[in-house]
Amino acid sequence: xxxxxxxxxxxxxxxxxxxxxxxxxxxxxxxxxxxxxxxxxxxxxxxxxxxxxxxxxxxxxxxxxxxxxxxxxxxxxxxxxxxxxxxxxxxxxxxxxxxxxxxxxxxxxxxxxxxxxxxxxxxxxxxxxxxxxxxxxxxxxxxxxxxxxxxxxxxxxxxxxxxxxxxxxxxxxxxxxxxxxxxxxxxxxxxxxxxxxxxxxxxxxxxxxxxxxxxxxxxxxxxxxxxxxxxxxxxxxxxxxxxxxxxxxxxxxxxxxxxxxxxxxxxxxxxxxxxxxxxxxxxxxxxxxxxxxxxxxxxxx
Numbered sequence: 060x061x062x063x064x065x066x067x068x069x070x071x072x073x074x075x076x077x078x079x080x081x082x083x084x085x086x087x088x089x090x091x092x093x094x095x096x097x098x099x100x101x102x103x104x105x106x107x108x109x110x111x112x113x114x115x116x117x118x119x120x121x122x123x124x125x126x127x128x129x130x131x132x133x134x135x136x137x138x139x140x141x142x143x144x145x146x147x148x149x150x151x152x153x154x155x156x157x158x159x160x161x162x163x164x165x166x167x168x169x170x171x172x173x174x175x176x177x178x179x180x181x182x183x184x185x186x187x188x189x190x191x192x193x194x195x196x197x198x199x200x201x202x203x204x205x206x207x208x209x210x211x212x213x214x215x216x217x218x219x220x221x222x223x224x225x226x227x228x229x230x231x232x233x234x235x236x237x238x239x240x241x242x243x244x245x246x247x248x249x250x251x252x253x254x255x256x257x258x259x260x261x262x263x264x265x266x267x268x269x270x271x272x273x274x275x276x277x278x279x280x281x282x283x284x285x286x287x288x289x290x291x292x293x294x295x296x297x298x299x300x301x302x303x304x305x306x307x308x309x310x311x312x313x314x315x316x317x318x319x320x321x322x323x324x325x326x327x328x329x330x331x332x333x334x335x336x337x338x339x340x341x342x343x344x345x346x347x348x349x350x351x352x353x354x355x356x357x358x359x360x
Contacts, residue, residue, distance in 0.1 A: 128178030128206050134300045138180050140339045148353045152272050168192050172241040172266055175249035179207035186221040197224045233265045240268030246275035251308045267358045274355040280309035283349040312347040315354050325357040
């Protein structure tokens with residue numbers, strides 16, 4: 060085992076598998092990283108395309124987890140723990156622009172589009188911020204969205220600031236005027252569940268208003284991420300339901316960076332994070348090169 064893998068093992072409290080049979084079982088359940096795995100590719104536009112980012116297998120997987128979405132100790136525990144650092148990252152992006160700092164952060168004027176909102180953990184927290192005017196949250200998974208709507212009804216103050224839609228980004232009408240786009244479009248733990256990230260991001264881009272931010276979190280495609288997210292988190296510690304992650308869909312930070320710079324967007328902001336048992340999610344300098352990270356890019360004015 061390499062030095063980096065041993066360090067990750069100690070951090071997560073992982074002991075070596077006790078039997079060869081147990082090791083063989085784990086190997087059979089996950090495809091190991093391969094040097095032949097293709098990097099994130101941007102497919103050229105296709106005429107009369109019927110592209111959809113909705114994967115029926117992903118929808119089925121998350122439907123099965125719907126009842127536990129708001130259990131802070133259940134299968135969505137890591138999402139609950141990650142939510143504060145999501146908000147901190149968005150705040151740092153908004154505060155990096157002087158014009159935003161002087162206006163939107165003082166008044167309830169920010170609009171959000173939360174794509175792949177799941178049970179609404181982030182959407183609810185964003186709607187409660189005093190700087191928020193409205194949050195539109197979308198997800199194609201019916202059972203999960205039903206949980207989100209039911210939970211939001213428990214807080215009457217959310218009714219005017221939060222709306223849920225069972226739909227995909229392909230079915231959501233694109234703003235006719237770019238200024239009708241959103242100040243913040245979020246893709247938290249979404250893009251690594253999409254089969255074709257290039258066409259998906261192309262569809263998302265018009266929903267960000269000029270000067271607005273596209274903010275996402277995802278996972279780098281490395282040996283360390285396979286070890287921590289697939290092997291350890293899913294199979295050994297069971298802190299994430301088995302089958303949640305497909306390592307081959309992970310996207311490296313430099314791949315996203317090139318995509319958006321080629322489209323003329325501003326230089327991205329990136330923050331690597333790591334989950335530390337007992338302490339939660341913590342920022343780690345350079346963490347985007349090996350595992351979980353936040354990525355944000357601003358649409359030019």
